Amino acid sequence: MAVERHVTDLLPAYALGCLDAEEAALVASHLETCAHCRADLAGYEAVTGNLALAAPDAAPPAALKRRLMARVAPAAASRRASERAAPAQRLAGWLRPAWPVLGLAALLLIVALGVSNLLLWQRLNEAPPPVGTLRTIGLVGTDAAPVALGTLVVSMDERHGVLAVDGLPPLDATQQYQLWLIDQEGQRTSGAVFSVDEAGYGAAIVEAPQPIFDYSTFGVTIEPAGGSPGPTGTKVLGGEL
Amino acid sequence: MNYTTLDDETLLRLVAHANADALSTLYDRYCRLVFSVALNAVSDHPTAEEITLDVFTRVWERASTYRADRATVTTWLASIARHRAIDVLRRRQARPEQFSVEWAETSASNMPHIDGPEEQVALAMQQQRVRAAMAALPEDQKRALALAYFQGLSHNEIAATLREPLGTVKTRIRLGMQKLRQMLQDERFAPADQSSRGSATYNDLGGR
Incomplete structure (x- = not known):
C-alpha cells in the first residue's frame, strides 16, 4: 500500500x-x-x-473507601460461599463419568468389610448411616498459589477420600503436586500424587494408612514427578481440622 | 496474607474471586490516580468521588474481564475513570470552565514519594517520567491535549473552546502526541535509578 x-x-x-x-x-x-x-x-x-x-495529584476522602467496602461486603460474603462450593461441584462432575469404576471399588470395599467384620456389617444394617453426610476438609492457597482452593471429601471409613483442587498453576512434566497428611507429632504421610489441567483443576483418590480425621493438618506441595518420600518443594495449599 | 506485596494482576485475580482484602489493597494503590483523573475532568469533588466509587465497584464486579495482554492495570483503571468522567460531562451537556483542566507540574515538591512495594515504586517512577515529558511540551499543546484527554472534546470542540483555527488545533494535538511518544521512548526521560529498581517499561504501560 x-x-x-x-x-x-x-x-x-x-x-x-x-x-x-x-x-x-x-x-x-x-x-x-x-x-x-x-x-x-x-x-x-x-x-x-x-x-x-500526568493528572495533578488529588486524594479522595477516607470515607470513600468505607463506602466502597460497605457496598461490596454483602456480595463478598455470597460470592466467597459460591467459590468454596465450586470445587465440590467440579468434583461431582468428575465423579459422574468415573462412577462405574468407583462404584465397583466401593462394592468391593463393602464386601471386604462385610467379610472381615460381620458384626459391624450387622450394625450398619440395623442403623444405616444417613446418605449425604460425607465430611469434607477445606484447603486454601498459600502465597505461592493465592487463588487456589481444594476440597478433600472423606469416605465413611475415613481411610479414603477424593481431593479436588482448583486454581493451582499447571506444572511441567517433571513435577507433580503431592498431598501430605500430617499427624499431631508432625509426621508427614503421602496421601496422593496428582497433576492439574491447564485450567488449574485436578482431582485425586486419597488413601490413608490411618483414619484421615486422625491427622490434624493437610498440605499440598510441588514435588518431582511421581512424588517424594517427604515434602521438599513449595507448599501451595494448606488446611487444618 | 500481606496483600501489599502482591502485584496488580494477582490482586485482580483475587478480586475476581470475591476477595475484599485484595480490592482494599488495589484501592489504596490506585484511588489517588482514579480520583485525580475524575476530579480534573469534572472539577467538583462530590462527582469525582462518585466516579471513583463507580470505577472500583466496576472493578469488583468485572475483574475477571481484565486482559493483561491488552493493558496494564494502571492503564485499565485510568481508562475506566476517564471514560466514566467524560460520560458524566456529556450527560451534563456543559463543560467546566475552559481552562480548568491542566497537567501536573513537575516540581520536586509534588513528585510522588518513591518507596514501598515494587508496584508502587514502578508506578511512581513512570509517573515522574510522564510528567517530565509533559512538562517539556509547549503550553498550547498541553492545553489542547488536556481538553481532549480530560473532557473528551473533539478537534472542532477544542478549536471552538480555545477560539483557535481548526488546523492549528489539529497540529497541536498531533505534535504533542508525537513528542510525548518520542520522549517516553527516550532513555533521558527515564529516572536515574530505574534500571536498578525494575520499573515498568514503556511497553509495560500500554504498549502492544
Whole structure:
C-alpha cells in the first residue's frame, strides 16, 4: 500500500479519541487492513494510556473507601460461599463419568468389610448411616498459589477420600503436586500424587494408612514427578481440622 | 496474607474471586490516580468521588474481564475513570470552565514519594517520567491535549473552546502526541535509578 494512503497524521488524535466522527470512521476502516498503521497506533495508544499519570495529584476522602467496602461486603460474603462450593461441584462432575469404576471399588470395599467384620456389617444394617453426610476438609492457597482452593471429601471409613483442587498453576512434566497428611507429632504421610489441567483443576483418590480425621493438618506441595518420600518443594495449599 | 506485596494482576485475580482484602489493597494503590483523573475532568469533588466509587465497584464486579495482554492495570483503571468522567460531562451537556483542566507540574515538591512495594515504586517512577515529558511540551499543546484527554472534546470542540483555527488545533494535538511518544521512548526521560529498581517499561504501560 502506498505511503500516502496511510492515515499516519490522524493516528495521534484517533488514539486520543478526539477525531470527528467522519475522520474516526475513515481511520477505523483503514486500520482493518493496514498492519503498519495498527502498529503505529499502538504506540500512540500507549501514550494515551500514560496520560493519567500526568493528572495533578488529588486524594479522595477516607470515607470513600468505607463506602466502597460497605457496598461490596454483602456480595463478598455470597460470592466467597459460591467459590468454596465450586470445587465440590467440579468434583461431582468428575465423579459422574468415573462412577462405574468407583462404584465397583466401593462394592468391593463393602464386601471386604462385610467379610472381615460381620458384626459391624450387622450394625450398619440395623442403623444405616444417613446418605449425604460425607465430611469434607477445606484447603486454601498459600502465597505461592493465592487463588487456589481444594476440597478433600472423606469416605465413611475415613481411610479414603477424593481431593479436588482448583486454581493451582499447571506444572511441567517433571513435577507433580503431592498431598501430605500430617499427624499431631508432625509426621508427614503421602496421601496422593496428582497433576492439574491447564485450567488449574485436578482431582485425586486419597488413601490413608490411618483414619484421615486422625491427622490434624493437610498440605499440598510441588514435588518431582511421581512424588517424594517427604515434602521438599513449595507448599501451595494448606488446611487444618 | 500481606496483600501489599502482591502485584496488580494477582490482586485482580483475587478480586475476581470475591476477595475484599485484595480490592482494599488495589484501592489504596490506585484511588489517588482514579480520583485525580475524575476530579480534573469534572472539577467538583462530590462527582469525582462518585466516579471513583463507580470505577472500583466496576472493578469488583468485572475483574475477571481484565486482559493483561491488552493493558496494564494502571492503564485499565485510568481508562475506566476517564471514560466514566467524560460520560458524566456529556450527560451534563456543559463543560467546566475552559481552562480548568491542566497537567501536573513537575516540581520536586509534588513528585510522588518513591518507596514501598515494587508496584508502587514502578508506578511512581513512570509517573515522574510522564510528567517530565509533559512538562517539556509547549503550553498550547498541553492545553489542547488536556481538553481532549480530560473532557473528551473533539478537534472542532477544542478549536471552538480555545477560539483557535481548526488546523492549528489539529497540529497541536498531533505534535504533542508525537513528542510525548518520542520522549517516553527516550532513555533521558527515564529516572536515574530505574534500571536498578525494575520499573515498568514503556511497553509495560500500554504498549502492544
